[in-house]
Amino acid sequence: MKIYKIIGLMSGTSLDGLDLAYCHIWEKKGIWEFEIKETKSVGYSSEMMNTLKNAIDLSAEKLIELHNTYGTWLGEQALNFIIDNKLEVDFIASHGHTTHHRPEMGLTFQVGSGQHLANVSGIRVIADFRTNDIALGGQGAPLVPIGDRIFFNEYDYCLNLGGISNISFDVKDKRIAYDIGLANMILNYITRKVDLEYDEDGNLARSGQVNAEMLKELNGLQYYLLPHPKSIGYEWFLAEVVPIVENTDDSIENLLHTSIHHICDKIAQQIQLNFKHNKQQLLVTGGGALNSFLIETLQQKLGDTTKIVIPEKIIIEFKEALVFALMGVLRSEQLTNVLSSVTGAKKDSSSGVLFIPN
Template identity: 40%
Template sequence: MTEYYAIGVMSGSSLDGLDVCLCRFLSEQGWSFEIIKSETIGISPEITTQLKQADQLTGRDLALLDIQYGRWIGNVINDFLKGLSLPISVIGVHGHTVFHLPGQQLSMQIGNAEAICVITQAPTAGGFRGMDVLMGGQGAPLVPFGENQLLPDYQAFVNLGGIANVSVHTHQIRAWDVAPCNQILNHFAKQLGHVFDNGGHLASSGQMDMPYLAYLRSLEYFHLPPPKSLSNQWSAQVLSNAPENPADGLYTYSHFLAEQLANDLSQVQGKVMLTGGGAYNDFLIQLLKEKVSPDLEILLPAPQLIDFKEALIFAFLGLMRTLRLPNVLSSVTGAQKDTVSGTLHLPG
């Protein structure tokens, strides 16, 4: 039995915090895991604003923000590890996505892994999408490999983060981005004076806006077969014909999102795990349960896994990179082959 300790770091497109997860992985006829410590650290308003505007920066300013954000993450990890003395094999960092243009073989995440390595003095892996898009893939989603290895009892997974994605683990592992999720729901909630729609209560007070629903259904992306993935900027298309009443926007978009998720899960039988911040949206989850086949069992795991599954898996992807094992699946992304992805930095 071989034991490893790794840290996963994840900040989603909704920028509602930096998830840091310290994990213990055991290799013995397969992989098992334990989450030792996990925490969501708030990102300062200054950095949040800079990250939201990162795609509009000059090349120099973007490079400087990359280093600044990486150094901040490194210091966060050092604070997170105070009082612990475990041998860290690797830190796996997702980073903040600035550009995601797989058709042009570009997917750029900032939060400089080399800066994190210097600050923490621990091996650090980042840039997990780059190799895959250069091999003709979407570079996303990345988590299905970890789901398959660490959570083999489920037939499908739905992550309701800034962007909702689905992965199906049947004969062949496939995954894709379904639609913007918390990016849109939080936008409408903020128009109503809330950071997010707690439990979906704001959405439940709205009414269906049929022209908006028809517009959403008409968007080409929702009719494309996988593999496919979305950039953060794509949410602007979803919002361009939004209703004047934000509550109606929430109600309509929640119904539309549940509809899309149910369609994408229509060929699945068995257990489906829901994770991400949207898993706490009772209104959305109830809509999804009403729309899916009775052959599906929609399950919410313990809150720690709801909140930190993606960070857990980035720790695992980083570990696979240090072991020089494939960690991104071509069946998911459409790349020419499975890849050992991520750029690994070692302390001097």
């Protein structure tokens, strides 16, 4: 039985930093299993956070320069992680950081050059997991559902609350998944107005009240009417959501409170549209799972038919890094790691590009 020893790297749209997860992954009697052995989160400096956040406005030359320098930085973080924990590593699976995502135009781009990462770390790298699916006519997102199906299939639904909320579940033996809409992206945008990275436990939001007009505008966004497969990125947030926040004259507490009700309204709506049975279970991971006010609000909107399951903290925080490690394993075995039933591509694919260190 071969045990793959992989580091998964993930940087999400909430811009809260880089997650590294050293995982052992193996197949036993046709079933894939995992153990997360070591983890680390590296916060972004304010300078790097602003650079990544504003990368959408860079010229082509500056964007490629960022692609290379961020890839070098990823390599440095991976190398430090390996040295500090004396790790034996087969390869690194890196998502990079999404700066552009316009599937309707046939493009997606994640900065973090796999070649620079490989050269600095001295380890083989599998990266660029989204481009192939886009080339096959898909959304290039979401990708995590392959991990939901393989590692977490005992749950009726898997919900990830990162910068964006996305969900995955089975319908007639096919995995369906899509971006529901907003999550931490709007919450963190609001808290940064008062120099807070995030609203711990949702305490500020809890003390607020609903702004009815803002809630109506958010709930009325056209994206929510689109059929799946569908996905959103930072461009959509800037164009459609930021103007609503900026045009609402209210307290930070009320802005946060209203945003959480909006987030939970849209998630509950999707669960109810895809109702399976009484006593169904919803696994929630990502940073939003640690926001107790958000989780309480969501449970209230779901009622008694759906039980929210919050897993151990290592899964909450590092599930996406784990799944990219799995995607790297599947790519190395030339097995399907991107599902066309999720992305709308012409066919399933084994996606990711291998970079050999020099």
